[in-house]
Amino acid sequence: MPETATPERELTFAQAVREALAEELRRDECVCIFGEDVAEAGTPFKVLSGLVEEFGSDRVIDTPISEAGFTGIGVGAAMTGLRPVVDIMFGDFLTLTMDQMVNQAAKAHYMSGGHWKVPMVMRTTLGATRRSAAQHSQSLHAWFSHVPGLKVVLPSTPYDAKGLLKTAVRDDNPVVFFEDKMMYKLKGPVPQEDYTIPFGVADVKRAGSDITLVATSSMVQVALGAAVLLEKEGISAEVVDPRTTWPLDEKTIVDSVKKTSRAIVLDEGYGRYGATAEIAAVIAEGAFYDLDAPVKRMGAMHVPIPFSPPLEDVTVPTDEGVVAAAREMCRK
């Protein structure tokens, strides 16, 4: 076989996260990681495996099961010279960190008249269908997106995960970084070299002309799956991934909907007062006169996530559900 250019390197989502952190730990002495079972165990999802071996246990640090306490330590350490990456194993445990994130981290810069900064990243997970029941399956990113002072990142591919996480570590604000725990094994091309992806820049994951599917995190794969099925029916769907819910790239979303004149917004959080509500409002404000159908929202059913598989499966949007909704909206 003739010698060809090396094929693009593929990494899993988990490997991309690990590589981003390893590179940032190497680049900047002030970066450190702490959380429950992050060191030798490398987290229950094995995302951080190998980091403690390279960087030592004073930079990759196991904590007690004290989410409120070590999040607060993250805030204080960030204000005074470090760049902590705080690990909250399941997004459901974010509830325990809320005072530190909402009343402290989010406000320290503003309340001090711009004197203090909180360059901290909180990494955590979201997503259902893992048969983990109501306290291990929630997607709570909308709560943080609601609060001025916090930035919220929702990567949907290994490429985005690496680039966005590096931006998060270098940002001078508290950033909450949500990883879909069902996506850790997803593979995709990831450049070896250093690169960052700016916040507030949406990515058009697939171009189309009949309908826009705005999708975040876990729902990007669902939207892409639906787009393939829709193509077979002669409906051309564009998939727009905002990548950060705050800052939000309103322009890319609105421009896409102006072009297609229809939109479904997909997000695994609850629709009620959720990310989909906000994005649908942005579309209504920016593209109202271009719409041929009301904007549709699809998210988690308004129930605590049930354990039983047949029940859990109907609480989350699926490719088929999106296809049915899109077909309905595109009927002339």
Next chain:
Amino acid sequence: MTTAASNPEIGRESSTEKEKWLRAYRQMVRIRLFEEQVNELYTRALMPGLAHLYSGQEAVAVGICEALRRDDYITSTHRGHGHCLAKGASPDRMFAELLGKEAGYCRGKGGSMHIADPATGNLGANAIVGGSVGIATGAAFASKRLKNGRVAICFFGEGALGQGSLYEVMNLAELWKLPVIYVCENNLYNEYTHFSETTAGTILGRALAFGMEAVAIDGQDVRRVHDVAARLVERARAGNGPAFLQADTYRYSGHHVGDINREYYRSRQEEQFWKKERDPIQLHANWLIAQGHADSAALEKMTVEARTEIEGAVKFAVAAPYPSVDHVDEDVYA
């Protein structure tokens, strides 16, 4: 070996005393066999998700729950099957819950980590570490206000000592003399980290700081657990306030059923030591035989009966139907 015929102690002890310890044995065996079947269901891919096995810790749940009334309350944890069974839950509906079936205690909505059963005073297992400390203390508050004489047992692992809310409620419980007993099962590991790496000071010192009655016991000795629990429960019931019980124990299996390779955080020798030298069921069997309360044939018969019960419960659960999808949005609000 001491036989019933040759033991002069026999007959001095009341038969209820003997029955009590035989019953404790049977309960521990039922829990052990239950967990073996859970692991089996996981290995055969019949159980959705994961489960955290209680094997090795049976003497704690059984010793304590045998000192309770049926209407006393318990709160449990992610490692909760033993607490639920010891408090009186039936294995068939528990397995049904673990498999997400309609016949389960929570109609399939809760699963392994959320079994709740009002009939036996079980306020619920909990998947948030420390998540039930407020609930147990609140139940004790209500008991006191309603004067119904109920005591609340709050089971948690030593990992929950990391949660600040525990100290808030312990302070309140002591201030208000609430009938709650905080049971810290120290099985040495918070998931994959030894508790000595996460816990400063002493465990009992935390309770003593609030002026709370605090006792540490060998959690592998069901009779010791029971005797101490009985005293603390009656003390609480009489209005003399809360207590803290530290039970030193060990989990035999992984943190959950999927945690197979454990050498990086604990040695095989350590596991073997506990299983061989410190097994609560074996230790109690030895004692029962030495006391002449039973011979090994009688104990074996109890085990066979328990196995029949547990295997029947699995069959029931496997054959049981899933809930109808229409139920998904029922019970969000009362």
